[in-house]
Amino acid sequence: MTSSPLPSQDRPARRTQAERSAATQARVLEAAAEVLLESGYSGLTTTRVAQRAGVSRGAQLHQYPTKEALVVAAVDHVARCWGEALRVQAGTLPAGDDRLLRVHELLWSALSGPLFLTALELWVAGRTDPVLREAVLPFERSFVRGARSLMFEMYGPELAARPRCREAIDLVMHTMRGGALALVLRPERPALLDLRLLTDLVVRLLEDEQPAAQSA
Amino acid sequence: MTSSPLPSQDRPARRTQAERSAATQARVLEAAAEVLLESGYSGLTTTRVAQRAGVSRGAQLHQYPTKEALVVAAVDHVARCWGEALRVQAGTLPAGDDRLLRVHELLWSALSGPLFLTALELWVAGRTDPVLREAVLPFERSFVRGARSLMFEMYGPELAARPRCREAIDLVMHTMRGGALALVLRPERPALLDLRLLTDLVVRLLEDEQPAAQSA
DNA sequence: ACTTATAAGCAGGCTTGCTTGTTTGTATTA
DNA sequence: TAATACAAACAAGCAAGCCTGCTTATAAGT
Numbered sequence: 001m002t003s004s005p006l007p008s009q010d011r012p013a014r015r016t017q018a019e020r021s022a023a024t025q026a027r028v029l030e031a032a033a034e035v036l037l038e039s040g041y042s043g044l045t046t047t048r049v050a051q052r053a054g055v056s057r058g059a060q061l062h063q064y065p066t067k068e069a070l071v072v073a074a075v076d077h078v079a080r081c082w083g084e085a086l087r088v089q090a091g092t093l094p095a096g097d098d099r100l101l102r103v104h105e106l107l108w109s110a111l112s113g114p115l116f117l118t119a120l121e122l123w124v125a126g127r128t129d130p131v132l133r134e135a136v137l138p139f140e141r142s143f144v145r146g147a148r149s150l151m152f153e154m155y156g157p158e159l160a161a162r163p164r165c166r167e168a169i170d171l172v173m174h175t176m177r178g179g180a181l182a183l184v185l186r187p188e189r190p191a192l193l194d195l196r197l198l199t200d201l202v203v204r205l206l207e208d209e210q211p212a213a214q215s216a
Numbered sequence: 217m218t219s220s221p222l223p224s225q226d227r228p229a230r231r232t233q234a235e236r237s238a239a240t241q242a243r244v245l246e247a248a249a250e251v252l253l254e255s256g257y258s259g260l261t262t263t264r265v266a267q268r269a270g271v272s273r274g275a276q277l278h279q280y281p282t283k284e285a286l287v288v289a290a291v292d293h294v295a296r297c298w299g300e301a302l303r304v305q306a307g308t309l310p311a312g313d314d315r316l317l318r319v320h321e322l323l324w325s326a327l328s329g330p331l332f333l334t335a336l337e338l339w340v341a342g343r344t345d346p347v348l349r350e351a352v353l354p355f356e357r358s359f360v361r362g363a364r365s366l367m368f369e370m371y372g373p374e375l376a377a378r379p380r381c382r383e384a385i386d387l388v389m390h391t392m393r394g395g396a397l398a399l400v401l402r403p404e405r406p407a408l409l410d411l412r413l414l415t416d417l418v419v420r421l422l423e424d425e426q427p428a429a430q431s432a
Numbered sequence: 433a434c435t436t437a438t439a440a441g442c443a444g445g446c447t448t449g450c451t452t453g454t455t456t457g458t459a460t461t462a
Numbered sequence: 463t464a465a466t467a468c469a470a471a472c473a474a475g476c477a478a479g480c481c482t483g484c485t486t487a488t489a490a491g492t
Contacts, residue, residue: 178394
């Protein structure tokens with residue numbers, strides 16, 4: 001009855017070792033990100049991650065021998081997801097008229113979403129944990145640079161050529177990070193950050209020709 | 217020689233009970249803040265705090281029966297220190313010409329100092345810990361409002377009366393928080409945030425008369 | 433092609449150390 | 463003398479990592 005020549009359905013199906021490893025690694029890392037989002041870094045225990053992933057502690061420890069290794073891998077995973085999400089959304093950006101506002105809305109959605117919170121946990125924890133810090137730093141750099149170059153690109157050649165474009169971009173990113181931070185304790189309120197105002201200021205700043213101005 | 221009729225020096229000296237309690241509470245809370253700054257919230261254990269404070273675990277547990285109580289008290293302590301530091305610095309602010317820049321420098325020094333990092337740990341931890349969140353929220357509100365009213369006051373009556381002053385202040389605070397966040401992983405680099413540029417933008421924004429403007 | 437040997441992935445129990453909170457006893461103040 | 467502040471030993475729980483044994487896949491040998 002159940003003896004078909006090819007054990008295609010009722011058996012767990014034959015997978016190569018690499019596939020098996022990749023599968024459990026993916027489940028573990030996804031679970032780690034979920035736990036991080038739900039319970040924060042102080043609530044991240046290897047046991048909970050294994051439970052959440054539906055993976056035995058043995059498997060967990062086989063793939064990631066120490067908690068440190070797991071966390072480092074989680075940093076990589078979260079950073080990749082974040083960057084990828086940003087890039088995907090950037091692809092769907094129409095070349096409309098109010099491009100700046102759209103660009104800022106895009107960046108804001110990336111910075112105020114759950115991935116920001118997950119990354120924030122690792123970010124803050126990396127301040128005091130040297131190993132974690134070393135793992136987070138390169139991704140932080142690459143993320144900032146990637147976002148910056150993406151914004152340069154999306155601003156378009158005219159605006160990108162303005163003398164203070166880079167300062168404007170950094171200001172926008174700082175402001176958004178700060179606005180996102182203000183949402184950490186109150187996810188319910190939708191918009192403390194006025195994107196129109198910010199965009200307006202950027203426009204004015206980019207209208208300048210002289211590279212520096214003294215404050216009144 | 218050492219037998220004076222009043223046991224003033226070689227004996228621990230007579231203190232009232234309230235003084236004793238206050239002394240150990242102060243030491244414990246100060247130690248908690250230090251541990252928080254050094255090791256983050258995930259490294260905050262009652263044992264370490266007691267060791268750091270030079271206080272027995274018995275004394276610790278007498279004043280703060282649970283870790284929860286200790287953390288809540290630490291939130292209060294850190295928030296008070298922060299607000300007080302801000303107010304003290306505000307008092308020494310000269311009524312010079314480039315007042316805005318000075319105000320922003322002041323706010324920036326308060327937001328980029330160690331107290332910000334300590335508060336950030338509690339802030340981020342409060343996202344996932346309900347009790348901590350309830351403890352942090354009121355202080356967050358009062359801090360934001362206090363800082364805002366302080367800035368209104370320090371901006372002076374002319375600027376404070378401008379239609380978009382509140383938006384400008386919120387933008388400044390968001391930007392500074394974001395800039396401070398960028399320093400978390402790299403305390404070495406001094407100024408990613410261009411205070412002159414920010415001040416310049418605020419000046420322009422406050423020059424507006426119409427309450428709203430559409431972006432180009 | 434089939435069997436067998438070796439390795440890789442996996443499951444779960446176990447140990448050690450740490451953290452928290454209780455309890456019991458002592459010193460200091462009222 | 464009663465209450466408050468403090469000290470320290472103790473117990474329960476948990477987290478991290480280790481270990482033994484089992485299943486599945488790959489390689490070698492015939």
